Amino acid sequence: MRDILGIVNFENEKVRVEGLSNFRSIPAISFLGRYRVVDFVLSNMANSGIDHMKVLIRDKPRSLIEHIGIGSHYNINSKSGSLQILYSNRNITNKLYFTDVNLLNQHSSYIKNSNQDYVVIAPSYMICKINYQDVVEQHIKTGADVTAVYKQIDDGHKRFIGCEEFDIINNRVTVIKDSHGSTSVKNISLETYVMHKDFLLDLIDEASHQSAAYSIASFLANNDNIKYINIQGYKYEGYLACINSLEEYYQTNIDLINYEKAKEIFSHDWPVYTKTNDSPPAHYTQRAEVKNCMVANGCVVQGKIENCILGRAVKIKKGAVVKNSVILPNAIIGEDAVVENAVIDKGAKIIVNKEIIGSKEQIAYVRRGDTI
């Protein structure tokens, strides 16, 4: 097993989960009840035997830092391993110039001085189950400059809009462009790259000289650069979702209520680690009615829930009916309230008898801590 440096990249400016991302960065958003979005990439790294991770942060760091801490819950060795948070030391007010290249450039000595030869860079919002060791092995075998992970999908006209897609000839990535949903079958980029540490250092050096606005992705996508950089594709076949909008966030949550689907990312030999907080098991009272739900610990369900995700310590009071909704931790749905097709943010209270009804096209959203 190779010693690899893992870097969790922040989201580019196109990724925005409306409402939820006003309060925290995408990686810190509560997901599938008991997790945060970032748990999946960090668990993939941990399960791939990566013991040195760096997490790049652009803004709103509090919630994320609180969650990942020193990373002991991701199984990082407390002595020989490390999880480092990299944030900007410069005051960059223009989002256009706040790129991963810029941030890595500020911290390049930390990359240079790491003991690992190979680097994997992956974003938090691509939800998948991938062994990065396999990607690195292919990378070494092909002698590529960069190995970029992609998945061939057939629902590109409605999912993965705003992601990047690859044109691939003989396994080499020849074009990187934005996916607009015009075709169904396409190669979607997981925005996950493997390269030699020295190549990464050269890349950020050159990119920052060429333009202050370059990100790793846009530098690679540049027509001139892609000609001389040998980018090989690594074909990923497993489950993939991209949390890049409120609709995708909602739909991914709802899709994974189905256990047969969820098995593609949850298995006992590939645990998804998270920070837990010692809440008691979920409790269902005599009047509870529950179908097709994923429920976290600490919940108390006295009402009716169907096709829902309940975060930690959510309370569903008597007579309440909640359908097709994602309820974030500590929210309270009051007596006889009705909630449908909604995302209820952390700690929000839906009072007695209130109705919050969205539709598949227009998901209702209730802000963090609001009482409605």
Add this chain to the structure above:
Amino acid sequence: MKTEMLAMILAGGRGTRLMELTEKAAKPAVHFGGKYRIIDFPLSNCANSKIKYVGVLTQYESIVLNSYVSQSSFWGLDGRDKGTFVLNPREKVTGFSLYMGTADAIYQNIDFMDQYEPKYVLILSGDHIYKMDYDHMLDFHKQNNADLTIAGLTVTLEEASRFGIMNTNKDYSIYEFEEKPPVPKNNLASMGIYIFNYDVLKKALIEDAPRKDSAHDFGKNIIPNLLNEGKRLFAYPFAGYWKDVGTIDSLWQAHMDLLAQGDPLKLDDDNWKIYTEDIPTTPQFIGPNACLKGSSINQGCIIDGTVTNSVLFRDVVIEKGAEIINSVIMPESIVKKGAKVKNCIVKEKQLILENEVIGSDDKVELFTSREVK
């Protein structure tokens, strides 16, 4: 390393009446409440009471318990000035001896206790379910200028003969202590929770150790001896949920209490959490055919059957059409399609076959006969 009050948890007992549940793990390691082990209760109470050092005395089948207890971070008892310490019987210059009684177990660890120069020593039992602030009990002990304070629970007179009974004056000073009296005079029962002034404890243990006629037991020997010597003994009255889950029936009943009484232990209280091991697992999936009533269900469970008045531990699978009634299903057990489980405790990692019916209407049964392969 100096500490004001050191805690010592007696966790060596087998719990014979728990049958096969304690075949390979001592009673304090038995699963409880859908996610905990029994010893999580005294350990969490220690952590929440800001006790820093906790010795845990183990003896019977101690592999599970020793590895568990040594993970002090589970209860937040890790840190530079904290810790949990496993104290198994060990070979000494004088030879090797098992712990021959509760007092002997503590006596054999005087050298451990001396390291911390404690003013007080809190002695606990590792197999009781309750929440208590030992710091309040210490305040009570200090106010009374006591040599020994014993936590006491009011029980019914019928139950009283199963306990050590404290006969007290109005100010809760104890004038008589009777271990399991056939005709109890009072109903204030010892909970096996003691705060000793360490100098008094050490002297009493050293005097008791060589006595051939002693059972080296706190209730039978140490406490009556101290009373005879005229020491100041006080009862600390406790009000709240307390359970000794010594039998299959009482273990089952304690789980039914959790469901019926609406969280009598206040497990939901953020200010006094019961901490436990955090095992990474999958979320809890409730399927389209599920029906859940009056039940507590932990992470990792996959449920598509009917669960009524039951407690399900981590990673239990209840398939479509299976029915669980008034039962306790321990971690990683699988109940196949159409099976029926009633009034049972199912041990961890058990397999109930398709359409199998276990349990009966009139008594509680323990199922341990088929391990998941």
